[in-house]
Amino acid sequence: xxxxxxxxxxxxxxxxxxxxxxxxxxxxxxxxxxxxxxxxxxxxxxxxxxxxxxxxxxxxxxxxxxxxxxxxxxxxxxxxxxxxxxxxxxxxxxxxxxxxxxxxxxxxxxxxxxxxxxxxxxxxxxxxxxxxxxxxxxxxxxxxxxxxxxxxxxxxxxxxxxxxxxxxxxxxxxxxxxxxxxxxxxxxxxxxxxxxxxxxxxxxxxxxxxxxxxxxxxxxxxxxxxxxxxxxxxxxxxxxx
Amino acid sequence: xxxxxxxxxxxxxxxxxxxxxxxxxxxxxxxxxxxxxxxxxxxxxxxxxxxxxxxxxxxxxxxxxxxxxxxxxxxxxxxxxxxxxxxxxxxxxxxxxxxxxxxxxxxxxxxxxxxxxxxxxxxxxxxxxxxxxxxxxxxxxxxxxxxxxxxxxxxxxxxxxxxxxxxxxxxxxxxxxxxxxxxxxxxxxxxxxxxxxxxxxxxxxxxxxxxxxxxxxxxxxxxxxxxxxxxxxxxxxxxxxxxxxxxxxxxxxxxxxxxxx
Numbered sequence: 159x160x161x162x163x164x165x166x167x168x169x170x171x172x173x174x175x176x177x178x179x180x181x182x183x184x185x186x187x188x189x190x191x192x193x194x195x196x197x198x199x200x201x202x203x204x205x206x207x208x209x210x211x212x213x214x215x216x217x218x219x220x221x222x223x224x225x226x227x228x229x230x231x232x233x234x235x236x237x238x239x240x241x242x243x244x245x246x247x248x249x250x251x252x253x254x255x256x257x258x259x260x261x262x263x264x265x266x267x268x269x270x271x272x273x274x275x276x277x278x279x280x281x282x283x284x285x286x287x288x289x290x291x292x293x294x295x296x297x298x299x300x301x302x303x304x305x306x307x308x309x310x311x312x313x314x315x316x317x318x319x320x321x322x323x324x325x326x327x328x329x330x331x332x333x334x335x336x337x338x339x340x341x342x343x344x345x346x347x348x349x350x351x352x353x354x355x356x357x358x359x360x361x362x363x364x365x366x367x368x369x370x371x372x373x374x375x376x377x378x379x380x381x382x383x384x385x386x387x388x389x390x391x392x393x394x395x396x397x398x399x
Numbered sequence: 400x401x402x403x404x405x406x407x408x409x410x411x412x413x414x415x416x417x418x419x420x421x422x423x424x425x426x427x428x429x430x431x432x433x434x435x436x437x438x439x440x441x442x443x444x445x446x447x448x449x450x451x452x453x454x455x456x457x458x459x460x461x462x463x464x465x466x467x468x469x470x471x472x473x474x475x476x477x478x479x480x481x482x483x484x485x486x487x488x489x490x491x492x493x494x495x496x497x498x499x500x501x502x503x504x505x506x507x508x509x510x511x512x513x514x515x516x517x518x519x520x521x522x523x524x525x526x527x528x529x530x531x532x533x534x535x536x537x538x539x540x541x542x543x544x545x546x547x548x549x550x551x552x553x554x555x556x557x558x559x560x561x562x563x564x565x566x567x568x569x570x571x572x573x574x575x576x577x578x579x580x581x582x583x584x585x586x587x588x589x590x591x592x593x594x595x596x597x598x599x600x601x602x603x604x605x606x607x608x609x610x611x612x613x614x615x616x617x618x619x620x621x622x623x624x625x626x627x628x629x630x631x632x633x634x635x636x637x638x639x640x641x642x643x644x645x646x647x648x649x650x651x652x653x654x655x656x657x658x659x660x
Contacts, residue, residue: 222522222523246518246522247522248518248521248522249521249522250521252517252520252521253517253521256508256512256517256520257505257508257509257512258505258508259505265505267505267506268505270506271505271506271508271509272505274509275509275512275517278512278514279514279517279518282514282515282518283518
């Protein structure tokens with residue numbers, strides 16, 4: 159069985175990994191608030207959708223209407239992709255509510271039910287790309303590291319079998335070089351993209367770095383990242399001032 | 400500003416128990432905040448009900464439902480005419496059952512979901528609004544600051560609030576109640592089981608309270624001796640004392656009165 163690659167549409171990033179992310183992998187997108195996690199994930203989904211791959215975006219941190227109105231500002235975003243169902247944006251909090259999960263802490267049964275619904279939706283929509291924004295907010299409700307490990311592992315295995323590539327966003331405090339809040343998410347993920355910042359001549363420059371990518375020979379150099387109306391663009395950090 | 404503590408106007412509110420009133424030389428001074436401390440087995444829940452059955456009373460009950468309270472009162476032959484019960488116990492039980500019922504069936508709920516409908520609902524972009532749960536502690540302070548309060552207000556018991564809220568929040572609320580009661584010249588009674596929440600909190604409560612009543616049970620050979628101690632009475636040092644009591648079919652009966660001072 160050979161795996162193809164899943165292009166993000168961000169040229170330098172795809173090139174680094176020999177064309178794109180391995181299909182079916184689970185990638186952790188790590189960054190503090192405002193580092194561009196959501197934008198990167200959206201670009202990944204939209205690029206897939208333009209090639210006919212269906213995608214689903216589960217949001218917990220941002221209400222749906224705010225998310226879509228922010229997206230409209232990007233040139234890469236095409237409203238019709240959402241309207242025709244190629245991309246589905248789902249407010250996970252409504253699922254929490256429908257499952258009766260209004261407590262802060264979930265039992266094993268609650269977690270399994272939630273995992274089940276996410277799987278069902280992925281299957282129903284037959285998606286090839288899936289985003290959960292953020293996995294941190296979800297892990298916050300799971301009571302132990304074992305439950306977090308189990309949740310991400312089961313989700314990752316199921317989606318890999320469906321050849322669905324998954325981006326999970328991980329929120330970290332600013333100016334830190336850790337990969338997750340609970341110290342467990344990164345071990346189960348197949349890849350880690352770190353979004354940080356460096357100071358250069360008094361300016362804060364956004365950076366992107368591939369920290370880990372199972373089965374791909376990648377470099378770990380830092381890229382300077384800019385977010386413009388065209389979306390995310392990368393350039394080798396050394397050449398920028 | 401402090402017109403409500405003028406000496407001449409001091410008047411007493413009857414506890415509803417004759418001997419206790421005489422132990423207190425008239426009753427509880429108006430505007431006083433009373434802490435009732437008791438150990439399990441001392442019958443302090445009976446004392447609370449006896450106090451509640453007399454005069455104009457508002458009772459916040461956290462550990463017994465209105466039904467239980469009324470049936471106990473009936474058994475003792477007390478007929479409260481002006482008693483309002485805020486039944487926190489029932490409300491809490493209802494809420495716990497509801498949440499528990501919901502949680503235990505998350506598996507079932509998942510099975511019952513219509514996936515297409517769910518996807519449509521979740522991608523609809525409608526912001527969710529959630530009904531707010533009633534905050535019991537907030538309810539206490541609101542009731543106190545908003546409206547007129549009756550002659551007596553009883554909170555039975557603080558144990559419930561200690562399970563749910565931070566101690567500092569509780570103390571803040573009690574301060575509000577105390578201040579408001581001082582102005583409105585009622586009598587507030589708050590009960591607390593001795594020894595469940597640590598000595599420090601008990602001490603703090605004793606220092607907030609204007610009056611502290613403590614019920615003790617001491618085993619002597621094959622019988623139990625029960626004592627009611629007036630441990631603190633702000634500005635009335637003479638009223639500090641201790642009395643043995645029994646509980647018979649009519650309620651609390653205080654026996655000998657021993658003065659410490």
